[in-house]
Amino acid sequence: MADLQAFSHEDWMEATIYDLQAAMAAGRLTAVELTATYMARVARFNHQGPALNAVLELNPDAMHIAAALDEERQSRGPRSLLHGIPVLVKDNIDTADKTHTSAGSLALADRYAAADAFLVRRLRAAGAVMFGKANMTEWANFMSDHMPSGYSSRGGQVQNPYGPGTFDVGGSSSGSGAAVAANLAAAAVGTETSGSILSPASQNSIVGIKPTVGLISRSGIIPISFSQDTAGPMARTVADAAILLGAMTGEDLDDPATGASRGRALRDYTVFLDPNGLKGARIGIPREPFYTELPPEKQAIIDAAVRQLQDLGAVVVDPAEIPTASADWDINVLVYEFKPALNAFLGRLDPTAPIHSLQDLISYNAARPETMLKYGQALLEKAEATSGTLTEAAYIDSRLNDVRRARDEGIDAVMQKHNLDALLFPNNWGAGIAAKAGYPSITVPSGYTPAGEPVGITLTGMAYSEPTLIRLAYAYEQATRHRVPPAL
Numbered sequence: 001m002a003d004l005q006a007f008s009h010e011d012w013m014e015a016t017i018y019d020l021q022a023a024m025a026a027g028r029l030t031a032v033e034l035t036a037t038y039m040a041r042v043a044r045f046n047h048q049g050p051a052l053n054a055v056l057e058l059n060p061d062a063m064h065i066a067a068a069l070d071e072e073r074q075s076r077g078p079r080s081l082l083h084g085i086p087v088l089v090k091d092n093i094d095t096a097d098k099t100h101t102s103a104g105s106l107a108l109a110d111r112y113a114a115a116d117a118f119l120v121r122r123l124r125a126a127g128a129v130m131f132g133k134a135n136m137t138e139w140a141n142f143m144s145d146h147m148p149s150g151y152s153s154r155g156g157q158v159q160n161p162y163g164p165g166t167f168d169v170g171g172s173s174s175g176s177g178a179a180v181a182a183n184l185a186a187a188a189v190g191t192e193t194s195g196s197i198l199s200p201a202s203q204n205s206i207v208g209i210k211p212t213v214g215l216i217s218r219s220g221i222i223p224i225s226f227s228q229d230t231a232g233p234m235a236r237t238v239a240d241a242a243i244l245l246g247a248m249t250g251e252d253l254d255d256p257a258t259g260a261s262r263g264r265a266l267r268d269y270t271v272f273l274d275p276n277g278l279k280g281a282r283i284g285i286p287r288e289p290f291y292t293e294l295p296p297e298k299q300a301i302i303d304a305a306v307r308q309l310q311d312l313g314a315v316v317v318d319p320a321e322i323p324t325a326s327a328d329w330d331i332n333v334l335v336y337e338f339k340p341a342l343n344a345f346l347g348r349l350d351p352t353a354p355i356h357s358l359q360d361l362i363s364y365n366a367a368r369p370e371t372m373l374k375y376g377q378a379l380l381e382k383a384e385a386t387s388g389t390l391t392e393a394a395y396i397d398s399r400l401n402d403v404r405r406a407r408d409e410g411i412d413a414v415m416q417k418h419n420l421d422a423l424l425f426p427n428n429w430g431a432g433i434a435a436k437a438g439y440p441s442i443t444v445p446s447g448y449t450p451a452g453e454p455v456g457i458t459l460t461g462m463a464y465s466e467p468t469l470i471r472l473a474y475a476y477e478q479a480t481r482h483r484v485p486p487a488l
Contacts, residue, residue, distance in 0.1 A: 013041075014485055016236070016237050017082070017243050031083075031084030032067050046184065049488060052161055052164065054134060054135055056091050056134065057132055057133050059132045062131050062132065065130065066129050069083060069127055080127055081126075082247055084129060085128055087131055087185060087189065087244070088132055088134045088175075089176075090189060091133045092222040093120060093220065093222075094114075094116060095116055095117070103222045104137065104152025104154050109154050115220065119221075119231055122247055123189075134188055135156075135175030138153055140222070142193070143375070143379055145378045149169055149171030150169040151374075153374070160204060161182040161488060162448075162486045163453060166451075167454075168203055169203055172191075172196040173234065176200065176234045177203065177234055178204055180206050180235060181205055181486060188235075190231065191232070192231075195431035195432065197210045198210055199428040202455065203427075206236050207233075207241045208241070209234075209442045210230060211466060214258050214260050215264075216248045217254070218231065225334050225338065226341055227337060227399065228333070238477050242270050272470045274475060275474065277472055278309060278312040278476060278479075279312070279313030279475075280314075283317070283422050284414060284420045285316060285424055286319065286321055286325060290430050297451075298427075301449070304446075304447065305446045305476075306318070309476060314472075329436075332394055333398050336392060338358070339358050342361075362377060365380070403437070406434075406436035411433065411434065411437050411460065421461065422472055423459070423460045426458070427443075439460060440466050441460040443457070444457055444459075444477050445477075445482040446482050447482050
């Protein structure tokens with residue numbers, strides 16, 4: 001095995017999955033060499049240099065997996081476009097290997113998952129190299145009401161590679177976003193309840209897809225909300241994100257939400273990568289309240305993106321207001337669902353685990369305030385104060401109101417009124433209403449402020465409109481190519 005430094009050159013940085021597959025098919029690159037390249041990048045940038053803190057741990061078997069996949073490529077050919085591609089997963093996604101799954105908490109720092117999450121089984125079957133775990137905002141940012149994006153007691157603070165210590169890294173899939181942006185892995189998997197894929201994607205100048213709830217199974221993912229949780233791909237290009245998305249879909253009997261995806265989930269979203277996909281597309285601009293508080297330097301970038309969409313053949317409807325956008329929204333659904341969701345997950349842990357319930361977690365943290373309560377645990381305590389039965393009127397009213405106002409009276413209403421293909425939001429500012437609806441979104445880089453902070457645009461559609469969103473985003477990306485790698 002060659003020295004890792006032999007692979008620390010920049011030859012494969014910013015390479016797409018298509019590029020990497022072509023190189024491996026031609027014999028110019030192996031999965032072992034590619035895995036070593038990313039390992040060298042982690043050694044160089046994760047805890048020194050800018051100290052991104054994006055990667056919590058590497059899979060000690062990654063090289064062995066890569067070697068086995070190289071042999072398989074030679075003897076039988078590749079399994080899929082992900083064959084031999086190193087992929088990071090967020091630390092709240094179970095992997096039954098030699099890496100831990102802790103949701104960023106020291107309370108679970110020694111926990112090994114008994115089984116792979118459904119999506120991890122899919123990725124392994126596709127030939128992906130499970131590279132390691134990405135740092136994240138602790139408990140997916142549902143612990144404290146003032147915890148900064150990217151902080152965890154286990155991993156410390158994730159830094160934005162475009163401005164460590166300066167720019168927000170976005171949360172809670174912060175490590176996934178920063179690692180992909182900095183070329184510490186080919187791609188990553190994040191999770192979102194409300195903005196946690198879209199936010200770090202836009203802040204780190206990468207592509208993030210928050211799918212329709214139920215398109216990807218949540219089995220084996222440490223939860224927040226039955227209603228809003230989903231995993232999704234994070235990558236440097238739309239094509240790479242589409243490849244990763246298709247590898248993870250599928251009906252899972254252990255996740256009832258996936259039942260609705262039967263006949264709608266696809267295994268190949270690359271067929272929608274159309275460089276002319278914006279011609280004739282109708283895109284709405286929901287100005288209020290999503291555009292009204294943008295800083296001038298970001299507003300200029302978004303305005304330029306709208307003009308670029310028009311130049312590429314899109315019909316822009318401006319304004320296309322969401323009737324319920326300024327409704328009196330709340331987070332009751334998350335507060336009430338967190339306790340039964342987390343208790344069900346923790347209750348199945350091995351008896352040797354230090355916590356088996358939300359109350360156990362709160363007590364564990366309270367006994368170790370210096371390490372566990374840097375930002376408090378107000379949200380954990382608020383969730384514990386609920387019954388855990390989901391029978392409270394406040395929960396039921398909010399759940400039904402969220403569905404009605406986000407879907408029928410909200411996104412559906414404006415899209416049907418104007419016959420739209422998608423709504424356009426700056427960064428992740430429309431993530432909340434789409435999350436409550438359970439609807440998909442895709443974020444694409446759209447430029448940088450004069451200070452160098454990344455800005456993205458987010459396209460949102462109705463349920464299972466991922467093919468349309470991918471088509472629109474790809475056409476915009478290919479025509480503009482805004483992404484520039486960070487200078488580390």
